[in-house]
Every structure is written in structure tokens, then in C-alpha cells.
Amino acid sequence: MTNVGVNGYGTIGKRVADAVAAQPDMTLVGVAKTRPNFEAETAARKGYPLYAAVADRADRFAEEGLELAGAVDDLVAEADVVVDCTPSGIGAENAALYEERDTPAIYQGGEDADVADVSFNARANYTEAVGADSARVVSCNTTGLSRILAPLDEAYGVEKARVTLVRRGGDPGQTGRGPIDDILPDPVTIPSHHGPDVNTIFPDLDIDTLGMKVPATLMHTHSVNVTLESSPNADEVRDLFADETRLFQIPAGADIDGSGKLKEFAHDAGRPRGDLWENCIWEESITVEGHDLYLFQAIHQESDVVPENVDAIRALTGAADAAESRTTTEDAMGVGIDYGR
Amino acid sequence: MTNVGVNGYGTIGKRVADAVAAQPDMTLVGVAKTRPNFEAETAARKGYPLYAAVADRADRFAEEGLELAGAVDDLVAEADVVVDCTPSGIGAENAALYEERDTPAIYQGGEDADVADVSFNARANYTEAVGADSARVVSCNTTGLSRILAPLDEAYGVEKARVTLVRRGGDPGQTGRGPIDDILPDPVTIPSHHGPDVNTIFPDLDIDTLGMKVPATLMHTHSVNVTLESSPNADEVRDLFADETRLFQIPAGADIDGSGKLKEFAHDAGRPRGDLWENCIWEESITVEGHDLYLFQAIHQESDVVPENVDAIRALTGAADAAESRTTTEDAMGVGIDYGR
Structure with a gap:
């Protein structure tokens, strides 16, 4: 099992967290969130361990009745791979945090290409990310x-x-x-x-x-x-x-x-x-x-990169080849539309 | 002077009427309208002779206090050229009316190409319309x-x-x-x-x-x-x-x-x-x-064809060559933007 942490729980992060939680070979060890808004509330309802993305805002979560499992550093320490789903530009700022702990990281397409070892698409260049320290899933x-x-x-x-x-x-x-x-x-x-x-x-x-x-x-x-x-x-x-x-x-x-x-x-x-x-x-x-x-x-700008993020996790860890990863991802999430069948 | 009638006084017709009225070598002999709405009211305020596009609706204009100069047949009889600015498909229905009176006609781009002898753009093929009985100004x-x-x-x-x-x-x-x-x-x-x-x-x-x-x-x-x-x-x-x-x-x-x-x-x-x-x-x-x-x-879908309609009038009558017509049209309407000059 691969322990996965998701840093950033907005439009992409919440979807990636759900997709990771659905995979047979992955454990979602937690999600990090900056603010205790409705999305944090939903994460708590789903039982996802919640981490404060900004350490000194922990009090605010308590005020909203949300229990924290720790700060984002703790989440990075727990994880075999972190998927960074923070807003454009913040991913690059977070890179040092992941490198410090030697935790492989996946970034989103809003970052510049040089944030990661390789830009990634599961259909086109999966093998290039195998064994890399970091990958950037290109934009929707x-x-x-x-x-x-x-x-x-x-x-x-x-x-x-x-x-x-x-x-x-x-x-x-x-x-x-x-x-x-x-x-x-x-x-x-x-x-x-x-x-x-x-x-x-x-x-x-x-x-x-x-x-x-x-x-x-x-x-x-x-x-x-x-x-x-x-x-x-x-x-x-x-x-x-x-x-x-x-x-x-x-x-x-x-x-x-x-x-x-x-x-x-x-x-x-x-x-x-x-x-x-x-x-x-x-x-x-x-x-x-x-x-x-x-x-x-x-x-669909909010979701088409989600299966690609899941595949990127397997590419970095070398847990599966491209075809096997894509099939596992799709079966677990329900990707694929056979209209009329 | 060329006597021009405009049949149809909606989005395109009212603009063509104003553009014709502004030309030094044309007289707007009237506009035909189906309904006595706000546009008919504006035509009356401008002093454009108003004709009923549908003969048996004349009473409705009277009810709105709008005086009619006659029915559309009278307008066609008055005109040397008619510009048909009726909605798509109606122009083709009107063709018999213009042909009956041997009045050269200009149609809009919503009609099929075969409504007229030639499809027309003042920059690209002005000369093809010279002396034709009818022309269709292509869509915006x-x-x-x-x-x-x-x-x-x-x-x-x-x-x-x-x-x-x-x-x-x-x-x-x-x-x-x-x-x-x-x-x-x-x-x-x-x-x-x-x-x-x-x-x-x-x-x-x-x-x-x-x-x-x-x-x-x-x-x-x-x-x-x-x-x-x-x-x-x-x-x-x-x-x-x-x-x-x-x-x-x-x-x-x-x-x-x-x-x-x-x-x-x-x-x-x-x-x-x-x-x-x-x-x-x-x-x-x-x-x-x-x-x-x-x-x-x-x-601008409401207006870019207006100068082309004016040029089409001169092409059908042979009143000017392409360059002369375009310049006359532009000077009278104020077409052309010399930004910063």
C-alpha cells in the first residue's frame, strides 16, 4: 500500500483525495487545508484526517469544531507520496517542504514546468515519470x-x-x-x-x-x-x-x-x-x-486531471506499469463511458 | 439621384435606411415595416415615409398614431432599387414582388445564395454585381x-x-x-x-x-x-x-x-x-x-454589412466603380477609424 497525502483540498484536491481513497493499493493518510470552510467540514465528515496547511491557523479549525491531526509537516512525514493541489504558484513554494523530507511530490499544471522532474500525462509519457522524484500533471x-x-x-x-x-x-x-x-x-x-x-x-x-x-x-x-x-x-x-x-x-x-x-x-x-x-x-x-x-x-476543468494524478502516484513509486495503472485507476473510480451498452 | 426603398425596418433595415439617407447620390423614398413597434415610431420621428409591409395591417399603424404613405407595393413602385432587410427566408418570398415591377433588389445573407444573381462583398467582387438585377450581401x-x-x-x-x-x-x-x-x-x-x-x-x-x-x-x-x-x-x-x-x-x-x-x-x-x-x-x-x-x-453582427448594402446599390445601378463607391459610402457614413490620429 502507498500512503498518500493531499496538500490542498479545493477543487482538485478534494477530488484527488476521493480518487486515492478509492484505490485498492493506496491509503489516504490525510488532507491539508488552509481554512476551515465547507470543504474542510466535508473532509471531516468523510473521516479524512485533516491537517492545517498553515500551522498558526490551527485555532480557527478548533473554533469551527474541526479536529486536526496535525500540521502539514506531519502529513508530509506520514506520506510516501504527496499530491500538491494548492493554487497556482503555491506548489513551487511548497517544493522545499517535500524535498526536505525526501517525499516524492506531484504538482498541478498551474505550476511552471520546472517545478518537477517531468511533466506528466498517463496516456502519453507515463514511463518518463517512473522513479522520478517529482512530476507535474499538466493542466486540464x-x-x-x-x-x-x-x-x-x-x-x-x-x-x-x-x-x-x-x-x-x-x-x-x-x-x-x-x-x-x-x-x-x-x-x-x-x-x-x-x-x-x-x-x-x-x-x-x-x-x-x-x-x-x-x-x-x-x-x-x-x-x-x-x-x-x-x-x-x-x-x-x-x-x-x-x-x-x-x-x-x-x-x-x-x-x-x-x-x-x-x-x-x-x-x-x-x-x-x-x-x-x-x-x-x-x-x-x-x-x-x-x-x-x-x-x-x-x-471538464474540475476533474479530467484526477485519474492522471492517481496514475502519477504509481509512476513515481514504480508500483505499476502504465497500462496496469490506468486500468486500476479507472476500475476504482468508474472512469469510461460505454454509451448505449 | 437613386431612389431607394428599404423593405424591413429591423436591426439591419433601420441602419441601411440611415446610411442611404446620408448618401449624397441617393434618396430614401421610404421604409416598409410589418408592425407599428418602437422602430416604426423612430422611423416616423426621422421623417422616413412609412409603408405597411403587410397590407391588411394598416389599421394597426393608425391605432398607434402612425401615418402610412402606402403599402409595400407602392414603395417598390417608387424605388429604383429596393434593399430587402426582412428576416431570413422572407426575402426569397418577396422576390416575386420585385421582379414583377422590374425593380433591382438587394437581399441579405440570411437568404440562400440562389435568391440573387450574385453574392456580394464590396471589397472582393463589386464588379460582378455591376448591372445585375439582384445581389445578396453576404452575412456579417x-x-x-x-x-x-x-x-x-x-x-x-x-x-x-x-x-x-x-x-x-x-x-x-x-x-x-x-x-x-x-x-x-x-x-x-x-x-x-x-x-x-x-x-x-x-x-x-x-x-x-x-x-x-x-x-x-x-x-x-x-x-x-x-x-x-x-x-x-x-x-x-x-x-x-x-x-x-x-x-x-x-x-x-x-x-x-x-x-x-x-x-x-x-x-x-x-x-x-x-x-x-x-x-x-x-x-x-x-x-x-x-x-x-x-x-x-x-x-459587429448588427452593422458591418451596412456599408456593403450601400455599395451594392451603386453596383446594381452602375452609378460608380468599386473604389469610388466605397469612398463615397465611407465619407457619408464616417466609416474608418484612424486611432491616435
Whole structure:
């Protein structure tokens, strides 16, 4: 069993904690949280040992009636691997803490690539993280792109990728963010950071990305163009994607027109928090014109990196190979949608 | 002087009527309206002769205190050219009315291409409409694309264009439309109608387009990729565009991050209704990677086709050549933004 600590219990951390707790080969030794808010309350209800991420705030937890198992240093000492799920930039500040105790650490995609030995995607480069001291799970969007680029490159060769990422302005809980009633080039310069981030996983890939931000909260949506080195037809691409458990192809007959219905489908299916860990690709959108493949995919920013974090734990410890880890993760979490079956 | 009638006095019709009334070589002989709503009231206040688009509804105008000059047939009889600004599909139904009276007619981009002798963009194919009986001014998005593709093709040659159109869900006044908080592939199949519509102007151009719909009302935004036959640098493209009066390059220092500030700028500048007749291209976004040009542009769906409608009138009557017409239209309307000058 691998003892796992989760530092940071917000949008990603709480999901990673649940996913770790569900794995047959892992024990969640605790979660660290800065503030005793509703999420801390839920962690306590679930019986997750709670640690104060900032030592001198322990009193505040007591005031809210929340019992602490210790401070974050204690959690790091308990853990074989720490998954850092703190906000962008804080992970880098925490690196010294993990290194001091020689505890392998996993960081999130909001950190710069140099925070860790390797940037990680379970489908594309699992083996590069085996035995490393640290790995950075790339962001939700980069994860979503890596999952389609890996099989496309293996099957057909990728000459060039061009992607427009239409990004949700904020998560449903981020009530202070915008825009309202606007479409913002974001960034206005090209490329957006996503292309270079994909290159941390596929160093030789030719990719240009453009980012925009719109008044939506549920999911990102990608308009993807991949110029291939050969010319499969659309059905061949659909068959290729059907073998990928982390790609969900939305059937035409499902009447799912956007992220609202995707989330409703996930809730109806009993998914925890309505999470969609899979890329959601509109089957009808998969089109090949000559060497140019096009498709639309929606990416659930709050959850698609969660199975990747679980796999990263096994890669660092060398506990399983890529295929075995992915299957174990998916079986334990319930990842994969076999629509109509 | 050319006598011009405008049939349909909604979003486009009222703007075309104002633009025609401002031209030195045209007389607005009247506007036809189906219902005596606030727009009819405004037409009356401006002194535009008002015609009933549906003959048996004349009483309703009287009830609202609005005096009619006649029915739409009378307007067609008065006019040398009719600009049909009725909703999509109604223009085709009206075609018989114009043909019966041998009155040259201009249709909007919501109609099928076969409604008219020629599809029209003032920058790209003015001469094709000279002496024709009818022309169809292509839609706001196709107009926006034609205005950049024409100079790019002339200067560098276009190998292929790939465009993602992030469309506003509805105009500010269309209170019944959505989405709210969603990003919808629209249509989910590829290509969207925009690519084939661009081919009505540039028959040989290789173009693939993808459409999406988001919770915004102010303007459309295009993520544009054009693979060129040569490799200019970004400044050369900026210089090329600087010669085009209907392209506004938003300077980096302007602090205009989206359509909200673009509209605010237009209002501050005293533009009627805050209209932006020009493509609004973020100067910073113009990027060339090898042969691939990228840029973001915002398109004001309510107004960018208005100068094109005015030019189409002169093309049908043969009253001026393309350059002369465009200059006359722009001088009379105030089209063109020389930022910082």
C-alpha cells in the first residue's frame, strides 16, 4: 500500500483525495487545508484526517469544531507520496517542504514546468515519470489535448496541430470571475500557453494554440484541427478513439448539445459531483478534409486531471506499469463511458 | 439621384435606411415595416415615409398614431432599387414582388445564395454585381472574412483558411435567445455554413470553418488561421491591413480586451447606435508562424454589412466603380477609424 497525502483540498484536491481513497493499493493518510470552510467540514465528515496547511491557523479549525491531526509537516512525514493541489504558484513554494523530507511530490499544471522532474500525462509519457522524484500533471486543457494527440500521432503521424480553446471564465464556485456577456481573446497574443505546455509532453510536436474566455462556467470547449501525415476517414478516427477509455464520444442521438447537458448526463449517471473525467468529443464533429482532422471536444476543468494524478502516484513509486495503472485507476473510480451498452 | 426603398425596418433595415439617407447620390423614398413597434415610431420621428409591409395591417399603424404613405407595393413602385432587410427566408418570398415591377433588389445573407444573381462583398467582387438585377450581401461573418481574405490573397496567396467562429448567442434585443452559461458547437457538424458561404465570394478558396455559440450578445469573435503561399512577417500584414478602411486594428495600448470595450469605444466616439462597421482586429494577435497567419477579430453582427448594402446599390445601378463607391459610402457614413490620429 502507498500512503498518500493531499496538500490542498479545493477543487482538485478534494477530488484527488476521493480518487486515492478509492484505490485498492493506496491509503489516504490525510488532507491539508488552509481554512476551515465547507470543504474542510466535508473532509471531516468523510473521516479524512485533516491537517492545517498553515500551522498558526490551527485555532480557527478548533473554533469551527474541526479536529486536526496535525500540521502539514506531519502529513508530509506520514506520506510516501504527496499530491500538491494548492493554487497556482503555491506548489513551487511548497517544493522545499517535500524535498526536505525526501517525499516524492506531484504538482498541478498551474505550476511552471520546472517545478518537477517531468511533466506528466498517463496516456502519453507515463514511463518518463517512473522513479522520478517529482512530476507535474499538466493542466486540464493540456491533458485533454494530450489524450487525443497521443493516439493520433501513433496511428497517423501529426504534421501540425492548431487549436482554439474557448475557455470557461471561471468554475461554478468562482463567483468573482468574468466575463459577463463578452468574448475575450485571452491571451490576445498567439500562441496561448497551451501549445508550449503540450510541448512539455510532446517535445517535437508542431502546435499553435489560441485562447478565448467566455461567460460560461461548466466546461472548456476546444475547436481542434490536426493536420495528419496520412488521410484516415472519419470512421477510422472514431474507431481509434473508441479504444481510448478516457475519450467519450458523444453519440449523435444523445441530444447532448453542450456542457450543460453533458453535466446533466453525468449527474443522471450518478457521477460524484457530476464529474466528467473523460474528454467529451462530439462524434458528429469528427471530420477529415484531406489531411485535416477537425473535432469539437468539451473538457471538464474540475476533474479530467484526477485519474492522471492517481496514475502519477504509481509512476513515481514504480508500483505499476502504465497500462496496469490506468486500468486500476479507472476500475476504482468508474472512469469510461460505454454509451448505449 | 437613386431612389431607394428599404423593405424591413429591423436591426439591419433601420441602419441601411440611415446610411442611404446620408448618401449624397441617393434618396430614401421610404421604409416598409410589418408592425407599428418602437422602430416604426423612430422611423416616423426621422421623417422616413412609412409603408405597411403587410397590407391588411394598416389599421394597426393608425391605432398607434402612425401615418402610412402606402403599402409595400407602392414603395417598390417608387424605388429604383429596393434593399430587402426582412428576416431570413422572407426575402426569397418577396422576390416575386420585385421582379414583377422590374425593380433591382438587394437581399441579405440570411437568404440562400440562389435568391440573387450574385453574392456580394464590396471589397472582393463589386464588379460582378455591376448591372445585375439582384445581389445578396453576404452575412456579417462572411463579410468580415471576405474583407481580410481579399487583401491577403492578393498580396500573399491563400493556400488554405481555417476559422473558428465564436458567435454571440443573440443580439442585445433578442431576449428570448440563449445559451446562458454554456458553449455550444453550432453546428456540431463541420464545416459550418460560413465556409461554403465564403466560397460564394471566392469560389476557388480552400476554407474550413467551425461554429460555436456562447452567452454573449455584443459581437462575434473569430479565431482565424490562414496558411499563406508566402511568409510575410506580422508587421507586413499589419501594413497591408492599414490600407483597408474597413479593417480597424486595435492598438495594444488601447486597453480594449473584448467586445464590451469595443462597443464602449464606439459609443464614446459618437457612433450611431455604437455601431462598428469595421472588422475589429487585435493588432497584437497578428502572428505569423512559417506560412501560418493567425489573428483574432471581432465582428459587429448588427452593422458591418451596412456599408456593403450601400455599395451594392451603386453596383446594381452602375452609378460608380468599386473604389469610388466605397469612398463615397465611407465619407457619408464616417466609416474608418484612424486611432491616435
